[in-house]
Amino acid sequence: MVEDIRPLAAVLVSAVAIALIVASHRRPNLREGWSVVAALAKFGIVASMLPAVMGGDVFKWSLKESTGIQFLPGIDFALRADPLGIFFALLASFLWIFTSFYATGYMRGLDEHSQTRFFASFAASLSAAVGIAFAANLVTIFVFYELLSLVTYPLVAHNEDNEARIAGRKYLTYTFFGGGVFLLAGTVMVYWLTNQVGTPTTAFEAGGMEALATAAQAEPVYAQAAFFLLIAGFGVKAALMPLHSWLADAMVAPTPVSGLLHAVAVVKSGAFGIARVILEVHGPGLIHDLPLDVPGIGEVGLNIPVAVVAAFTLTAASIIAMRKDHLKRRLAYSTTAQLSYIVLGLSMLHPAAMAGALFHIPAHAFAKLTLFFCAGAIHVETHTDYISEMAGIGKRMPLTMTAFTVGAAGMAGLPPIAGFVSKFYMLIGAGVVGGSYWLFAAALLLSAVLNIGYLWPVVYTAFFESEDRHDAKPVLEFPRGGLFRSYGGDEDPVAADGGEPTDRTDAADASDSEPAAEEEFEYAVDQNPSDHTVPDADADADVDTDADTDSEDHISSVDHHGDHDDHLTGGPPAAGWQRRSPFAESTWLMLAPIAVIATGAIVLGIGPDYAVFLELAFRIVEDVFGMPFEDLIDTPLEEALTGVND
């Protein structure tokens, strides 16, 4: 433990930025400049601690020791930069740098209102997220967890329309139920249990809190209750089913929010909290040894219910994602599924699975951020939100859709993208334990297939179809269970069905999605050609931008925020997508971050040993189990777990 102000500085640097952002609200360039400066400073502070932390140091700042103020009796308001904290803080602050550029491009591209509030809340969210990363005990993490719910609320309700307000309400309800009710209750339980065997504490300890383990011998039921309360509390933000539905609704927020916060910082703070609970509050040993009597099955470890919920979530969410036509919503369900990978890996308790789960935090972050950035870029450039309107969009946005492909492969866990590495370790973990854990392995593999099932169609329709020649989308458009008819879309369905009177009745009987399929070629934009008045494909860049800004004004006055009105503005223009070069498809403010993050996902996948995250993940697991990672792989799980508490 080294006393150091840097953990606090890392938290506060973006809090200071809030004041500067608000103060410079009249000068947008300066305002966005503060975001970038704060992001760089935050990353710099976190990175400056990295070498020492890798060397085994832990930096600590405590309110009591620096000011003498006791937050609550027996509880210090303390920040601690340990490997796990650095792991999350490094990820969030690194990605914020690029997101702040991207957000600038996005918000200006759409000419959004209340940008000052947006950037201020964004900076506050990062403060809270890093606070969660560095929190040294359950109360401190609770404080930041609640603050994070609070400061992301303005971002979710940003649009100030009915849909956004409802999403905001739902968001507050879910997150405060998780934080203010479950997490607080669990924290109070832990405090009370440890108070019974000595001085009360809620401070994290690698491998689990010893006082809690002692108390759990006397009060096993309450220790279990505390565990499940804490998991439920963090599980809300980690979007574990059945607490997940806020996430899809929160997609009404501007895309940078969906990207950095609702795919990385906020949701992963939930997954990160679960990691803290499993690794450093109860500890793998206690979780495994506290028997939970399940009727009909017998006694199982506390981890099994969590793993079952996670396995269910990742399968179910993947299936739901397949039927979402709105791209951001599809990505949201994908996030729900991918977060459950992390929870599943952690709750399998095997060192390899844990390392894989931890590595999945950055792996998923890079890939999913790429996907969201792409979705946002498409939205800004073409106002297209629905996958069914994206046929042939690869011509218009080649670089974006290439990056999207990389991200999609990462989701599915295909090498050489980062998602492969994490999934590989999780599968090793499941396989080494064997037995019923094969079910979890099967869920992971099945989910990989489903991932391809919901993301590949996007890539396919973008690159291999064109606006006037594309297939029907059977999963989306047909009633559940499918239809007896050709899925080929190139023949005119009416002509093909021509003389068959029976087919007519079929069509009439078919579900309400059927007419939508027939209207496929009648784009709403055709009725509003003023949206896309670009005269010629070879028009020079100036004309292009002018035309774009014109259409911008018109469209932004309609609506472009994810309710069904988007069908009015999305889709290809009357003349089909323009063919653009990868460098002219959008502003560099958005393209550069997309390219960098997608590259990051590949780098993490090709050389995980050289990118710091995998090493940190190993280090965290080694700290928990108290032996080198190479030995851990070979040690049977039971034996490894007994070593935890030594």
Next chain:
Amino acid sequence: MSSVDLIIPLLIVAPILAATLPIALGLRFERTGWPVAGLTTLGLFGAAGYLASVVYTGGEENHTLGGYPPRYGIELVADEFSMLIVLLITAVATGVLAFTRRGGPRGNTFYTAYLLLVGGLLGISLTGDVFNLFVFLEITSIATYALVASGDGPEAAVASLKYLILGTVAASMYLIGVAFVFMATGTLNMVELATAIPAPETNPTLIRAGFAFITVGFAVKVAQWPLHTWQPSAYQQAPDGVTPLIAALVSTASAYAFGRLIVTVFEVDYLAATPNAAAIVLTIGCVSVLAGTVLAVIQTEVKRMLAYSSVSQFGLVIAAYGVVIAGSSETALIGAAIHLVGHGLLKAGLFLGVALVAASYGARTVDEYAGLAKERPFVAGSMAVLLFSLVGVPPGVGFVGKWYIALGAVESQLWPVAAVIFLSTMLTLAYAARLLEKMYFTPPAVVESPHATGAVATDGGDADDEESGDTDPTDDIGTTVPVTGTDTRTVSVGMVAIVVVAALGSIALGFAGGTFADLLEPFLTEVFN
């Protein structure tokens, strides 16, 4: 020493005597009320601060009025618990008085009632005699009736009458309870009662009857469901500058007095052995938490909503007393004390904010608060902070109180109570978020115009689109509600500053959880042996 213990009676006597000055001098001079009230309040604030520093460093201070022995005379006690309330009373009174300088009400009669109220409240906090407590309860109530009745229109008179009837019944209940206890023990001094009540020769039936009457009396005074009915209309109809004072202090002082009787007079061990005492107090508290919130959520007037919120927040305090009785929990008592102070500060700030908004825009309903954040960012921001503090978001003061109360309930293994306390976060959020959403995420509504039907026709009946007409004010011909283009001269920077200070104070106190416990420590060891 003597100079210190003289402060205690002066804290009570000075405002009550000063209360006569505005009216008496007002016969000759027009504007005497303000300097008298201002000087007295400042003096009280300073004296309370000095006394607090003495008490928290040197321990309890007593003053025996007139030198009569406690058995017959009246004893005034300033200990760690009562000083918390005294500090709250003087601080809030100072803040509210400063606010009314510009925001109103003004006038000599107001200053008289104000000083009388402050004197009564300080009396409740400092007295060590159960009958004397009744006297101060009545002084407080009478001043409050007068202040409520000074609101505009006949509704204020009705509200005041309602309060008068219920308040008098409550005070009588308390007096009957005191009479029973006096019958059984022959003394009215709190410390002597504490030794006399558990004595074997005391008739337990009389004591129980006494406690039952006292509980019902305080349930009315503290506005616990279903005896709360006086409170929302009193808060709503009182002049805007008065509501913060009443809401923050009157019920708080009564709740403090109830807690004082539980821990000092009847004592926790005795009540724990009394059948059903804990269960009844717990039930009153928990039911009020739930009922108060439900009622708050369905209100349209902001003041009424906050009034019902007080019902539920005091429910938490009463539930904490129940935990103190049931589990001999020191933690829950700390929680109750902190929540009394915290809630007082929060409600004072919130009602001051409400008064400010009403003064500048005439907005009183939740709907009329739409778009406030753009018009008055500092007031809206402060109210947001105060509301979230009330919800229990850390590091606000509301969280600290809730933490201790919840911890006490868990330590005593009262799981249903713990569940209610944890859930109260969500329940409070339900009405807090409603107001926040209006202030920040709802553009100012437009007045219904006859042309509004046009928007509906173009939208083709899609339910989602109903709002789009509202969100785009340029389309509409209707004029905006009072939120824009109104007279802002009535609001001074100082008034805004007071609300901001309240918000900042609520955050600062949020870090004082450990400090509160340290301050109360000597009192707790004395009460819980």
